[in-house]
Amino acid sequence: MIDAFLQQFRASLRLHFRNRMALVYSYLFPTIFLIAFWVLYRYDRVPLARHMGELLTVTALGGACFGLPTTMVSERERGVWRRYRLAPVRTGTLLASTVASRYVLLVFAGLLQVALAMGVGMPLPNHPLDLWIAFSFVAFALLGLGLVIATLADNVPAVQALGQCIFLPMLIIGGVAVQLSSLPEWAQHVSAFFPGRYAVEAMQSSVTGQGLRVMGFSLVALLLIGLAGFLAGIRLFRWDAEERFARRGGKGWVAVALAAWAAVGLLAESRGRIGPIEIVTEYAGEPPRPPMNRTPAPPPAESPAPPAAAPGSASLPPLSTPPSLTAAEKAALAKDQPASKPSAAKGEPGKPAAPSPKQATPAPKPAPPSPQPATSSPQPSTTGPPPPLPEPASWQAVTPAHIDEIVFPRLPSDAGVVSPIAPLDETIDPDVESDLEEIRSRLVTWGPAGVADPVQRVRNVLYVAAVPDVFQMPLERYVPHIVFERLQADIPKDDLVKVLFWVATHPQGGDDSALDDLRSAGLKVNGPGDIDQTRERVMLYALKLLGRLVGKIPQ
């Protein structure tokens, strides 16, 4: 029996790789999906990392909903299985080897996806072993579904029809291709009844989150759906196209498979597990922070009160919404390295590259030599922090002592990808230069740059530098100079120092409606959907310009 299993297993793999259409469906389509995601989310700082759950789910869904049943049904339709049935081979052996070979093919496709993503800059997933386990659960659930499709469909066109009926809703309202957070509430409820979202959650958590230890529900859901699918698939199995499933109590077994979906959905409803799960929980308590040694600030007057930082942590007020930097990115930030360089996120072989939350915290290490050592900040972690200054109650209350707490050398490099600034003497491309001139002239009259509140005014002008950085526009490295000019021309230096400090220490404060009016400021785009990312860049540019203003960063 084992020999039969192995022979059939090998034959299935061999035949798969000889079938051009199968290769197209198994490997080319997922690659196209990957490229599409890469293009769609090209402004992500770590390419594709946030979408691996979706990509791998699409790959598994394609292989399981179409690949497996298409092969099974076409062989059955042609009478290949009738020939098998003449031999003393058990149904279980044939099914097990068919499913096992399909699982291996899915793993190949998944590995290809991960390798391609890593090829374009994604770091090694946080928890590779968890990812494999999650992928196996996903494959189990979806192959069970594929088996049911194979037993229900009488012919290959029926597989396509039935597969699409499951594939497309799962993609669109099942939390696979469209993120749950973008779905209306009713669709989020619907998605709880589909395996797709649990597949995405479990795998995404393994790539960028805390792994499977927080994904128990998703794994149970996938297991339940898979078990029911396999049970129904085995009971409904037919060797011959002429044997209609309806004659063998088929409807009852289909109901069993569907009951598992319903049970999972109802369980999710009863536990209130309907909305999007924050996958990057590893980073939820780890907002990007300016390189400062400060105690938590009281809620600023201009913005809703942010949550307090973790007790004992030396940090600024954290972001009140999930941060968008990954651990790898933050580690890079902490080390003054360009975050999107893959090498910055790659760890030792066999060890997850992304650091743990603790590791992601800007390391309390001696600052690198500063060009102006006399004004460098102290090294609190190694020498013991000085007593923290009281938080300024308003921007006017900011003092030079507050400024002195900033460890400017820990800011991302000006030559990096995050918050870049070009050297002043760099030759500018003529096309870019004309765009910059446009921005320079428009900023003078741009409405948001003239609002009464100086803090909001500075914040608005900084948006003009932050958004090109988020979008990685060609002019991103030059706009900060224009913004700096504009701010210096508009606000007295002493005030500007205080306001920039205030903006940097209150990244979530103020109003962001100016983001919708950036075209009036001469940019070719308005603000991105990811406001938090833009606010982070505002914070970083505020600090970099502040450093230049007080002479702690050379021009």
Next chain:
Amino acid sequence: MSPKVIVRDLRKHYDGVEAARGVSFDIEDGEIFGLIGPNGAGKTTTLECVIGLRQPDAGTIEVCGIDARERPLEVKQKIGAALQTTALQDKITPREALALFASFYRQRTPVPELLERFGLAAKADAYFDTLSGGQRQRLALALAFVNRPELVFLDEPTSALDTQSRRDLHREILQMKADGHTVLLTTHYIDEAEALCDRIAVIHKGTIVAAGATRDLVGRSSALPAVSVAATQLLDRQTLSAIAGADDLVCDGRTARFHTADVNRAIEQLVAILSARGIGITELHVQKASLEDVFLELTSADAPAAEAP
């Protein structure tokens, strides 16, 4: 020695149609047994029930002393079968297919031996979708022999073959018998059954209507001998109708054919009539009742539906 196959009162129906209505027959060790009947008579259904492709509604099937309904996998270990058409995956090669199917059995024939015996050595590594009809049928036969079967079932094995391939296959089937295999053959080619089979069962409307040695079956026929003539000039019905006792007279140009109970007298009259008109005879044949006559007699629309074998 007990029969290799014993089938008793086999019944099978689909969608209200009874394809097998109490089929019973035995197959002796070492013989070629033919199951013949018109399309839809129930021969394939019967065969598929015996080899385990279908579950009969009722009846008993014993193959090589094993209850086929109770222990189908055991029976499959001992038999080989080639269906009317054998489908395999497009991109599998004969060598791979034989190795794969051999892995399902306890007893195995070496793959190179099978490739050689069934003339597939040159195509051993060609994909299935590049094989001709004859090569596919030979591969189907080779697959039936991967387990050194005691009993071989062949369902309409020559129906899709050209003349040369049919002759080759006939030789192969006779060789199977010479090698000591027992063979069950279903066919609707009467000449094939007559040439190959030791015993025949005629199935009609889901029932065995006659069974026995080929010669005995022909001997039991009530069909009259046939006389065929070809002449130097056109023959017409009016001229030949003068022959006493000529039934079913058919004239077609310079040829004519009729049945008669008294062959000698009919030929005398035929020669006399043609000579009187100056018409020469170029060919003259007398044919006694054939298996085809028996078959038509048994399977005609008004034939009795059942007869004990």
